[in-house]
Amino acid sequence: MYEGVVQDLIDELGRLPNIGPKSAQRIAFHLLQADPVDVKRLAETLLKVKETVRFCEVCGNVAAAERCRICLDPRRDASVLCVVEESKDVVAIEKTREFRGRYHVLGGALSPIEGIGPDELRVRELMARLADGVVTELILATDPNMEGEATASFLARMVKPLTADGSLRVTRLASGLPVGGDLEYADEVTLGRAFAGRRKIDG
């Protein structure tokens, strides 16, 4: 319906995640009317990202070199390893400033429906990193949803032999009520988890 190249752009944008046909059209027309300098900068950033960004050969996080900044940082505690699904989870955890260990980015979660099994994730690389016994705590920080829980359970089983002699502790992030939330609005699963995980406080 549109002049060829405009339709091409709408099609290309429509392939991006969470962008439907209407959004693709809106973005395309926005770009048509935008300053050419801005569009050029976007195009160049896209190319530059693919040229310069790679994934850390140790943890799988995004990196500007062979290893990411966290793996290169000698102040990070190599004995605590936090397993996450995606690089964006690393950013979320870093923002809390609660964690000074290292990461392992799986590249997703197990999902039989989408055909994602252990071989599609960086599971073999995780087992290799645990082999030398430096890591003493493995934090399974996959998402608190079905796929994330399944992935955590799977990994817990995989590393079980390493925990037998007490040299490795496996933990999972706490589930419970979100801070700042209203108890009455919590879904029942979350509220149930919050009860199950209740802790003694000293009054």
Next chain:
Amino acid sequence: MYEGVVQDLIDELGRLPNIGPKSAQRIAFHLLQADPVDVKRLAETLLKVKETVRFCEVCGNVAAAERCRICLDPRRDASVLCVVEESKDVVAIEKTREFRGRYHVLGGALSPIEGIGPDELRVRELMARLADGVVTELILATDPNMEGEATASFLARMVKPLTADGSLRVTRLASGLPVGGDLEYADEVTLGRAFAGRRKIDG
């Protein structure tokens, strides 16, 4: 938080319409993991659009040359002119196959809040097109929302002198119930308009 160029990409994507920070992040990571060929094609399409697409000098629609395909088509009825806000409205109307006249794309609607007055729209160009008296019907097909209605009212006042001798008829698209919709779900304004615009049927 991210390696520089990844953050640059998130920032660039976040400037697009209807893309919030979370979506920008999701798209950026999608692109990081995508086939470089696909990302290159997207970048090249962006550049090509800005290089090749312009706006028709007659009607303001997107065009691959000085004039758009519709203005160049001699079979289109030059006596009926349909005023729309955006090029995407042209596409929507073309899909109906109900209209064989020509278009005038305003480039938006009047919006005092966003600082869009008549000078920001192609109003002067519209008046110039009406000057030679070829157009006998002007269809005001701006959006049926507050800005679109205000724009239609404004244009109707502007062209009023041309309608005095009966040489120009000004019309507005019908408002009413959407076809295929449920009456009970229609909002009261739409239902009110549907009543006001009711037509006699021959049984």
